[in-house]
Amino acid sequence: MTSSSHKRNGTRKGKSPAEDVDVPPPPTRIPKVLDYSRYFSTRRQMVVFEKNFHARAVLPPKVMHTPFFVGPGFEFQNLLNWQGLQPFLGINLPYYEDLVRVFYTNAKFTPVGHLAIEICGKMIHIKEIDWMTIAHLQYDGLKLTPGTIPEELNFDRGLALLSMIREDVEGENLKNVGSLKMNDRRLHYTWVHILCPRGNNYAQLLNEDIFMMWLI
Known part of the structure; x- marks a missing residue:
């Protein structure tokens, strides 16, 4: 490295030091880039893609490796296995980010409730x-939320939550998962990241979270 004194001696009077520094030329731009237009059949789809999805990061999917939790003594994974969810939780396949973005750009629901995606004109x-x-996965019946829970299920939010929280925080107004026991906290993580992933507020404890964890 050049010392500051050497820099001063090497600078001629009346000339900016910046002029003596050799600046590397800017990198050459790639003249040909991937043409995304082959994925779309209308200009509207291209506009939506460019505006909302082209530069959006694709989060890598979460994958659960059940045997890892046996050693530390966790029990929540046994509940998930009993529900038959392990094949889904363990899916770890390659995926293609460009097609994921195109998928969300063109996705829509048909009048009969099917998901339809147009890609490459098909x-x-x-x-x-x-x-x-x-x-x-089973895909049948009514989506159970606090507003549609049948009475015969005998769901009591207070009792369900009491069975999940640590003893030292009983009686407090709980709004996040930091108050849960470790097994229930792991179950909540699996719920909000894999089973029913949401984009944010992972630490928030929603009424639906309590209900679904109670069901599992």
Whole structure:
């Protein structure tokens, strides 16, 4: 490295030091880039893609390795296995970020409730049976939320939450998962990141979270 004194001696009077520094030329721009237009059949799709999805980061999927939790003594993974969710939680396959972005750009629901995606001029329909075939998940019945819980389930939010929280925080107004026991906290993580992932507020403890954890 050049000392400051050497820099001063090497600088001629009346000339800026910056002029003596050799600046490397800017990198050459790639003249030909990937043409995304082949994915779309209309200009509107291209505009939506460029505006909302082209530069959006794709988060890598979370994958659960059940045997890891046996050694530390966790029990929540046994509940998930009993529900038959392990094949879905363990899916770890390659994915293509560009196609993921195009998928969300063109995705829409048909009048009969199927998910339809147009890619490269071809319409792809995803039906309920496809979810069951690919992910081995049941896809049937009514979505259970606090507003649609049948009385015969005998769900009591207070009692359910009491069974999940640590003893030292009982009686407090709980709003995040930091108050949960470790097994229930791991179960909540699996719920909000893999089973029913959401974009933010991972630490927030929603009423639906309590209900679904209680069901599992």
